[in-house]
Amino acid sequence: MRFLDFVRQQGYRPYHGTVSAAVYAYFRCEHPARARWFHRPGSYQCAGCAQQCETDSPDGFQIFLLVDQRNA
Numbered sequence: 001m002r003f004l005d006f007v008r009q010q011g012y013r014p015y016h017g018t019v020s021a022a023v024y025a026y027f028r029c030e031h032p033a034r035a036r037w038f039h040r041p042g043s044y045q046c047a048g049c050a051q052q053c054e055t056d057s058p059d060g061f062q063i064f065l066l067v068d069q070r071n072a
Helices: 003-009 021-026
Strands: 037-040 043-046
Antiparallel strands (some): 037 043
């Protein structure tokens, strides 16, 4: 099974926000341009290379406000 398929089966969804350079520095990422981040509540997973970095810290990840469009 491909890793991307596994990540999706585990409930991760593509993360489209901005990721701080500090996250890549923390993981000592050699190719941040290749990063493909996914998230689920409480976890961020990168599928950009064989290192498959994962963190439960939201530090360095853009936070989104959810707006209820039904009442907007």
